[in-house]
Amino acid sequence: MFDIDVWQEIFATIKKNKLRTFLTGFSVAWGIFMLMILLGSGNGLQNGVRTQFASNSVNMMWLWAGETSMPYQGLKEGRSIKFNNADYAFLKGMNQDLQQVSSRYYLPGNIVYTYKNEYGSFETSSCHPSLQSMGNMSVTAGRFINDLDLNDYRKVIVIGDNVRLALFKDADPLGEYINLNNVPFKVVGVIHDKGRRNDDERTSYIPISTAQRIFNGADRVHTFAVTTKVVTTAEEADSITADVRKAMALRHNFDPKDKRAMGSFNLLAMYIRTMKIFQAIKIFVWIIGIGTLIAGIVGVSNIMLILVKERTREIGIRKAIGATPGSVIGLVLLESILITTVAGYIGLIFGIGLMEGVNYGLEKAVGSGGGDNIFFRNPTVDFTTAITAMVILIVSGALAGYLPARKAANVKPIEALRND
Amino acid sequence: MIQIKDLHKSYEMGHNSLHVLKGLHLDIEKGEFVSIMGSSGSGKSTLLNILGILDDYDRGTYYLGGKLIQGLNETKAALTRNEMIGFIFQSFNLISFKNAMENVALPLYYQKISRKKRNQIALEYLDRLGLKEWAHHLPSELSGGQKQRVAIARALISQPQIILADEPTGALDSATSLEVMEILKEINDQGKTVIIVTHEHDIAAMTKKIIKLKDGVIGEVIKNGELQAFKDRVRTE
Numbered sequence: 001m002f003d004i005d006v007w008q009e010i011f012a013t014i015k016k017n018k019l020r021t022f023l024t025g026f027s028v029a030w031g032i033f034m035l036m037i038l039l040g041s042g043n044g045l046q047n048g049v050r051t052q053f054a055s056n057s058v059n060m061m062w063l064w065a066g067e068t069s070m071p072y073q074g075l076k077e078g079r080s081i082k083f084n085n086a087d088y089a090f091l092k093g094m095n096q097d098l099q100q101v102s103s104r105y106y107l108p109g110n111i112v113y114t115y116k117n118e119y120g121s122f123e124t125s126s127c128h129p130s131l132q133s134m135g136n137m138s139v140t141a142g143r144f145i146n147d148l149d150l151n152d153y154r155k156v157i158v159i160g161d162n163v164r165l166a167l168f169k170d171a172d173p174l175g176e177y178i179n180l181n182n183v184p185f186k187v188v189g190v191i192h193d194k195g196r197r198n199d200d201e202r203t204s205y206i207p208i209s210t211a212q213r214i215f216n217g218a219d220r221v222h223t224f225a226v227t228t229k230v231v232t233t234a235e236e237a238d239s240i241t242a243d244v245r246k247a248m249a250l251r252h253n254f255d256p257k258d259k260r261a262m263g264s265f266n267l268l269a270m271y272i273r274t275m276k277i278f279q280a281i282k283i284f285v286w287i288i289g290i291g292t293l294i295a296g297i298v299g300v301s302n303i304m305l306i307l308v309k310e311r312t313r314e315i316g317i318r319k320a321i322g323a324t325p326g327s328v329i330g331l332v333l334l335e336s337i338l339i340t341t342v343a344g345y346i347g348l349i350f351g352i353g354l355m356e357g358v359n360y361g362l363e364k365a366v367g368s369g370g371g372d373n374i375f376f377r378n379p380t381v382d383f384t385t386a387i388t389a390m391v392i393l394i395v396s397g398a399l400a401g402y403l404p405a406r407k408a409a410n411v412k413p414i415e416a417l418r419n420d
Numbered sequence: 421m422i423q424i425k426d427l428h429k430s431y432e433m434g435h436n437s438l439h440v441l442k443g444l445h446l447d448i449e450k451g452e453f454v455s456i457m458g459s460s461g462s463g464k465s466t467l468l469n470i471l472g473i474l475d476d477y478d479r480g481t482y483y484l485g486g487k488l489i490q491g492l493n494e495t496k497a498a499l500t501r502n503e504m505i506g507f508i509f510q511s512f513n514l515i516s517f518k519n520a521m522e523n524v525a526l527p528l529y530y531q532k533i534s535r536k537k538r539n540q541i542a543l544e545y546l547d548r549l550g551l552k553e554w555a556h557h558l559p560s561e562l563s564g565g566q567k568q569r570v571a572i573a574r575a576l577i578s579q580p581q582i583i584l585a586d587e588p589t590g591a592l593d594s595a596t597s598l599e600v601m602e603i604l605k606e607i608n609d610q611g612k613t614v615i616i617v618t619h620e621h622d623i624a625a626m627t628k629k630i631i632k633l634k635d636g637v638i639g640e641v642i643k644n645g646e647l648q649a650f651k652d653r654v655r656t657e
Contacts, residue, residue: 004535005535012518013517016517314515314516316513317513317514317515318515318526318530319498320472320474320501320507320513321501321502321507321526321527321530321578322498322499322501322502322503322527322530322531323498323530324495324499324530325494325495325498326495327530412474412475413474414465414469414474417509417511417513417586
């Protein structure tokens with residue numbers, strides 16, 4: 001089937017019908033081209049949104065204390081709920097669903113940072129060491145807050161990159177002391193918060209124990225950041241949220257349904273729901289793409305039918321001198337597969353090429369600092385998808401050739417060779 | 421070589437059935453040079469198709485070289501044709517985009533003989549028919565007589581026992597016709613059975629036996645010795 005004669009014959013017929021072959025091939029190439037662009041765009045959108053999520057671990061959950069808005073067990077509404085260090089210990093040991101916990105105490109008022117002659121007002125966050133991995137923060141110099149800092153109430157600070165720029169310019173900040181409202185803190189690290197906007201690098205971090213002691217916090221905590229077990233359905237994520245709410249409600253005497261008493265936000269549930277939308281978009285894109293492809297394939301099938309009709313006499317001769325139906329089917333099928341595969345491959349190359357080009361442009365925009373908020377990233381099609389598309393092509397080429405090939409195999413030499 | 425007994429064949433034409441062959445008996449020995457004649461509608465094309473295993477029949481028996489040819493599937497029929505029968509057609513039926521050599525070699529392609537070897541054999545056959553220097557020409561560059569000689573070479577290359585020729589001279593002028601008939605005669609002299617379907621009396625007269633079909637059965641068989649008489653009769657007709 002794969003010797004040179006077969007190819008010679010296929011190329012001879014293709015050469016005889018250049019325009020027709022081109023038009024047919026074009027419809028297949030176009031189908032694949034559109035499929036690649038649609039899939040690439042879908043991926044781009046999904047990647048863009050995923051990048052937005054990447055500023056934190058996707059399994060992050062936040063809890064914050066508020067004021068009750070519903071009466072509960074004889075208690076009036078309007079009570080303020082206060083978290084404390086015991087809640088931290090409780091959440092940490094609660095169950096397998098919760099993995100890491102970090103609590104935060106909001107520093108009162110406006111904190112002014114001074115270093116030598118430089119000063120500025122920046123956001124200060126108090127935390128546990130686990131916040132680093134939870135918030136996907138990377139330390140560019142020194143280290144993050146550690147357990148020793150926490151236990152010894154050390155006055156250490158990890159500064160955001162913008163804080164370093166404002167206070168130190170090009171000097172090395174490590175080991176230097178910054179005054180926060182006239183309390184000296186030793187700089188132990190500089191962080192770069194991946195995926196965040198530049199504003200967020202204005203935040204600095206200090207141990208929560210130090211913050212509570214220095215800024216009169218006693219054992220008060222304002223918010224908790226928690227990472228949950230990574231689950232696959234939004235329902236499971238919601239049930240983790242519900243469990244935590246119930247437990248906290250029991251500890252602080254409020255109605256678990258009271259959203260104002262304790263606010264909570266489960267990022268994982270939202271992430272799963274968002275990704276589900278993209279799953280649906282992807283299915284939709286495949287349906288449209290395959291629809292376009294089918295139109296192309298019907299075109300190929302049509303052309304092959306005409307071709308078989310035109311070559312009836314030749315096929316008749318071949319059968320008279322000993323061509324088996326199998327060899328005739330092979331001839332037609334192979335030609336059909338050749339046209340669809342080559343045309344499809346060209347469409348594939350152009351589609352992927354275009355999306356890579358767009359990606360290059362996007363990366364350049366991001367690289368120059370202007371694209372941090374783009375909801376469209378890496379709009380490319382992965383290797384598996386390209387291979388899948390290729391397999392679909394070859395199969396569809398075979399499908400397109402099948403009917404005409406059957407027709408060719410059924411050519412009666414007598415009728416084909418009739419002298420008319 | 422060929423034994424046909426009580427052969428029936430009819431074609432369905434809508435609601436009507438056209439009974440073409442009505443119990444035909446025919447015996448052709450090995451090495452005979454036979455022509456089949458008959459007016460249109462006498463069933464000669466149908467008979468040729470059945471002889472060439474291009475069509476099936478309804479009733480009776482057909483033995484080809486001692487082998488019963490009946491109800492073969494397409495693949496088997498194709499293989500038998502390839503092995504046992506060489507076809508020559510009125511309109512040559514060469515493949516237009518293949519040169520003379522490739523056309524001649526085609527039956528060997530279906531015998532899965534390597535390209536190099538079959539082209540070499542094809543050249544030998546073309547040489548025998550005096551067409552060696554035309555081997556690399558396309559059919560469109562050949563004259564009618566040359567085309568038919570290429571077709572004859574193609575029919576011979578698989579070394580079949582029987583050559584079936586359907587109006588081999590129908591598209592040729594009389595000089596070329598004579599040339600082609602000479603070639604067929606030579607082939608017959610080498611021991612091959614040659615069967616020609618024709619409606620031209622002078623062509624038929626060059627064979628050794630004439631079978632005249634009439635209304636689906638054999639009307640008349642004229643043998644070697646009687647040929648001269650046949651020729652005379654044709655002349656006076």
